[in-house]
Amino acid sequence: MIEARCVGCGKRYRLKGDPQAMDFLSLPCPECGGMLEVASGDETFEMEFLLEKPLALVFWDHTGDKAAFMKGLVKLGYEVRPIKRPALLSQWLRFNSPSLLVFVCEEDEKLDPYLKILNALPMPERRKIFVVWVTSKGKTLDPRLSFLKGLELIINTADFSRFPDILERGQKIWRDFYTPYLEVEEAVGKEI
Numbered sequence: 295m296i297e298a299r300c301v302g303c304g305k306r307y308r309l310k311g312d313p314q315a316m317d318f319l320s321l322p323c324p325e326c327g328g329m330l331e332v333a334s335g336d337e338t339f340e341m342e343f344l345l346e347k348p349l350a351l352v353f354w355d356h357t358g359d360k361a362a363f364m365k366g367l368v369k370l371g372y373e374v375r376p377i378k379r380p381a382l383l384s385q386w387l388r389f390n391s392p393s394l395l396v397f398v399c400e401e402d403e404k405l406d407p408y409l410k411i412l413n414a415l416p417m418p419e420r421r422k423i424f425v426v427w428v429t430s431k432g433k434t435l436d437p438r439l440s441f442l443k444g445l446e447l448i449i450n451t452a453d454f455s456r457f458p459d460i461l462e463r464g465q466k467i468w469r470d471f472y473t474p475y476l477e478v479e480e481a482v483g484k485e486i
Contacts, residue, residue: 302328307389324375324385347373348393351386353408355399356428358454363398370458380407387415391422394461398428402443409444418479421472424465434460 299306300323323330350372354360367374377383397405412420425445432439432448439448447464
């Protein structure tokens, strides 16, 4: 474990990785984008990246009520963090992979740099991240657009008020699809 702190916002972190590898210092702080530095051993740490709840990252480029949406995710049991740049997604993946990634925006071009990062992950790691796009460009629960974009769920902005219910339904469909596959994959792995 590497203990670090951000020079910008002062957040303190324990990072996965080799303490001798200092390459993380060139990455921005996921909270504010500031520089990280090695922290002295006598400091107490906020366990910012060692979360007890599943992590939800939210990219928001919409006129709706962001605060209410974030509070709704907290009520669903997520630790919620905003994400404004693709570099921050890379940073979070290094510290604590999200279980939910939500894009609330119209332009699918804004998704592309994030999807490029996700698609570069090993497939078992990528499958653990449930990706949702909230947009007026698709129908809610449209499997075709979800497949074409490499997402798990599309929610139309007209159904935004029903987000928790639709998310739950989409995650159930996803679990029903992947659970048998993952069980077989695990069984085959034990046999080899």
